[in-house]
Amino acid sequence: MTAASVMTPLAARVARVDKETHDTFTLAMESGNGVDLPRFRPGQFSMLYLFGAGELPISISGDPEKPGELVYTVRSVGQVTYALVTRKPGDSVGVRGPFGTQWPLASARGRDILIVAGGIGLAPLRPAIYHILRQRGDYGRLVLLYGARGPRDLLYKKELSAWSYLPDTQVLTTVDYGGVNWRGHVGVVTTLFRFIRLQPGQTTAFICGPELMMRYVVRELETRGMPAGHIHLSMERNMKCAVGFCGHCQMGPHFICKDGPIFPYPEMRPWLDRYEL
Amino acid sequence: MTAKAAMRKQFTLNPAALEQLFSVLESHDFQIVGPTIRNGTIQYDYIKGCKELPSGWTSEQERASCRLKRRKDDALFGYVPGADSLKRFLHPPELRLFRAERENGVFRILDNPAPAPKLAFVGVRSCELRALSILDRVLAEDRYPDAAYVAARRRIFIVAVNCTEPAPTCFCTSMGGGPEAGGGFDLLLTEIVSDNQHVFVAEAGTSEGSGVLAVLNPGEVTKEIMAALHEAMDRSKAAFKREVATEGLRELLYESFDHPQWDRVAAQCFLCANCTMVCPTCFCVTVEDSTDVPVRRAERWRKWDSCFTQNFSYIHGGSVRLSPKSRYRQWLTHKMAAWVDQFGTFGCVGCGRCITWCPAGIDVTEQIAALRGTAAPAASDGAG
Numbered sequence: 116m117t118a119a120s121v122m123t124p125l126a127a128r129v130a131r132v133d134k135e136t137h138d139t140f141t142l143a144m145e146s147g148n149g150v151d152l153p154r155f156r157p158g159q160f161s162m163l164y165l166f167g168a169g170e171l172p173i174s175i176s177g178d179p180e181k182p183g184e185l186v187y188t189v190r191s192v193g194q195v196t197y198a199l200v201t202r203k204p205g206d207s208v209g210v211r212g213p214f215g216t217q218w219p220l221a222s223a224r225g226r227d228i229l230i231v232a233g234g235i236g237l238a239p240l241r242p243a244i245y246h247i248l249r250q251r252g253d254y255g256r257l258v259l260l261y262g263a264r265g266p267r268d269l270l271y272k273k274e275l276s277a278w279s280y281l282p283d284t285q286v287l288t289t290v291d292y293g294g295v296n297w298r299g300h301v302g303v304v305t306t307l308f309r310f311i312r313l314q315p316g317q318t319t320a321f322i323c324g325p326e327l328m329m330r331y332v333v334r335e336l337e338t339r340g341m342p343a344g345h346i347h348l349s350m351e352r353n354m355k356c357a358v359g360f361c362g363h364c365q366m367g368p369h370f371i372c373k374d375g376p377i378f379p380y381p382e383m384r385p386w387l388d389r390y391e392l
Numbered sequence: 393m394t395a396k397a398a399m400r401k402q403f404t405l406n407p408a409a410l411e412q413l414f415s416v417l418e419s420h421d422f423q424i425v426g427p428t429i430r431n432g433t434i435q436y437d438y439i440k441g442c443k444e445l446p447s448g449w450t451s452e453q454e455r456a457s458c459r460l461k462r463r464k465d466d467a468l469f470g471y472v473p474g475a476d477s478l479k480r481f482l483h484p485p486e487l488r489l490f491r492a493e494r495e496n497g498v499f500r501i502l503d504n505p506a507p508a509p510k511l512a513f514v515g516v517r518s519c520e521l522r523a524l525s526i527l528d529r530v531l532a533e534d535r536y537p538d539a540a541y542v543a544a545r546r547r548i549f550i551v552a553v554n555c556t557e558p559a560p561t562c563f564c565t566s567m568g569g570g571p572e573a574g575g576g577f578d579l580l581l582t583e584i585v586s587d588n589q590h591v592f593v594a595e596a597g598t599s600e601g602s603g604v605l606a607v608l609n610p611g612e613v614t615k616e617i618m619a620a621l622h623e624a625m626d627r628s629k630a631a632f633k634r635e636v637a638t639e640g641l642r643e644l645l646y647e648s649f650d651h652p653q654w655d656r657v658a659a660q661c662f663l664c665a666n667c668t669m670v671c672p673t674c675f676c677v678t679v680e681d682s683t684d685v686p687v688r689r690a691e692r693w694r695k696w697d698s699c700f701t702q703n704f705s706y707i708h709g710g711s712v713r714l715s716p717k718s719r720y721r722q723w724l725t726h727k728m729a730a731w732v733d734q735f736g737t738f739g740c741v742g743c744g745r746c747i748t749w750c751p752a753g754i755d756v757t758e759q760i761a762a763l764r765g766t767a768a769p770a771a772s773d774g775a776g
Contacts, residue, residue: 121536121539122489122490122539122694123489123490123501124501126498126499126500126501128498148498164692166492166494166499166683166687166690167492167494167681167682167683167687167690168681169679169681170679170681170692192708193708202497203497205497205498206497206498207494207497207498207499209499351707352705352707352712353704353705353706353707353712355677355678355679355697356677356679358535358536359534359535359536360530360531360534360536360538360675360677361676361677361678361679361697362675362676362677362697362699363676363678363697363704363705365722365726365730367646367730368729368730368733368734370734373535373536385646389649391712391713391714391715391718392649392712392713392718392722
């Protein structure tokens with residue numbers, strides 16, 4: 116990427132928009148109209164620009180092995196996200212990036228993988244899951260613990276179900292509020308820990324979700340004897356540039372955009388429990 | 393005088409040669425930015441010729457106060473400048489990032505920003521030069537360079553002046569600097585003004601500076617002039633009123649996260665963001681988007697932003713830093729601690745602008761002293 120283009124988006128073509136839940140949609144962008152979309156690594160994000168409306172950091176949720184395609188899962192909660200999810204195929208959406216660090220899939224090779232996701236936090240973890248399933252022999256057990264507000268908020272339901280039937284793979288979901296037809300777990304995501312066998316010495320954990328949830332998950336993992344260096348978190352802060360000069364995403368000494376968003380837990384530990392940091 | 397400065401060849405220029413300097417710079421297509429009187433203060437602005445320099449004026453500064461005052465002499469650089477630093481020109485408050493146009497849902501980017509003008513800065517202090525080198529680390533030498541800054545920065549010419557008249561708000565000597573410019577200039581002037589002489593000692597810092605200096609027919613320096621120069625600088629160094637103890641400052645800030653002083657300063661702070669606007673190194677920006685009424689054309693602008701605003705830290709669900717104390721703490725901790733981790737230097741050069749331009753009279757040197765648990769050193773009201 117040249118210096119001149121770092122703040123200028125590519126006008127990428129929307130290929131399709133799929134409804135995931137009542138408020139969350141997955142947009143697939145594809146190369147075309149003279150725009151070649153870049154490759155990305157699992158855990159990275161893009162800045163998505165909506166013509167005249169604004170720009171937001173959005174994690175890439177698609178398959179890293181599919182060149183020419185970038186997929187984003189977006190919850191419609193504001194003006195720009197609403198405009199994003201109401202795009203039609205053929206419309207353009209501005210894309211900058213990909214930016215940021217990746218899940219440490221290379222150094223986790225040969226180890227068990229524990230993935231803990233909360234809400235839309237599952238989106239930046241999906242590319243890592245795709246990678247692990249594609250290179251299945253490179254990794255040990257895969258455990259996915261996923262918490263959402265309610266049954267209607269669960270993302271990627273068909274994939275969750277399909278993954279749960281795979282060998283050496285355990286997928287557990289829980290919701291905060293069940294409702295009468297829900298037969299699954301109810302409670303925060305840490306309540307799922309009693310259902311899994313964790314080998315702390317040979318597991319690498321990838322965590323993404325609300326900060327409060329991540330704090331409790333880390334506490335749970337440390338209680339179970341997991342070394343801090345094998346725990347990795349994906350952080351979120353306000354971002355206007357994604358390249359370290361708008362200043363908005365600072366958390367202590369870290370710029371979430373360029374030093375993260377994925378951090379080894381020891382780098383985040385001094386800052387996580389500081390309210391209003 | 394540093395060893396490096398002592399080795400540079402020094403010449404003299406009279407005030408008329410300074411006028412010629414402006415013509416030479418203009419003939420090289422530079423737009424000249426220098427201190428001048430605007431809105432009742434001395435500010436950097438675009439100027440034409442020496443006559444627009446604030447000859448015979450000075451600027452009295454204290455906390456929450458900046459007043460123009462007549463001098464007894466005709467000094468051209470007898471003051472520290474006002475609110476704005478070179479930041480306003482090299483990292484401007486508003487910059488259009490691009491325009492775009494849309495038809496049938498498909499948009500295209502129309503342009504990038506216009507090429508940067510050639511700027512020559514006159515009357516630049518040591519603190520400004522050090523601030524510029526800090527901005528370089530942030531905007532030019534980090535992983536991603538800011539294209540607009542790099543383009544503007546590449547084309548500048550700097551005529552620095554040694555600071556013979558620090559304000560009571562200044563504390564550059566604490567922050568690793570001092571009234572003498574150590575480097576980062578093309579030309580350096582020291583103004584010597586007394587009852588019987590008005591002369592500038594000039595030295596070049598770059599080959600471009602040497603070239604310009606040669607055209608001005610500089611004179612030889614005499615022993616008397618050198619003695620006057622040393623006396624002026626000694627007087628300047630003795631004039632500093634404020635200081636900050638910087639040893640262990642980074643650790644102090646990180647460890648003071650729960651210090652009650654943050655509540656006390658928050659009770660004074662208006663969250664007006666003045667300190668961040670006038671700071672020569674505060675670089676934070678936001679972006680704003682706009683369209684025409686039929687939403688066919690759009691523009692994206694970059695604007696200065698401040699960590700003192702509530703929206704600065706907004707993520708879905710609310711702002712991370714809601715309380716005033718968390719915002720003041722973020723600012724000071726970034727300046728004096730996180731900046732060291734991020735860019736290998738404090739984000740402060742001790743120019744004192746945040747003290748002068750804080751309408752609540754908050755003094756950063758006192759805040760740091762309070763965090764240390766020591767009395768604010770020689771920084772009581774009305775000092776100087």
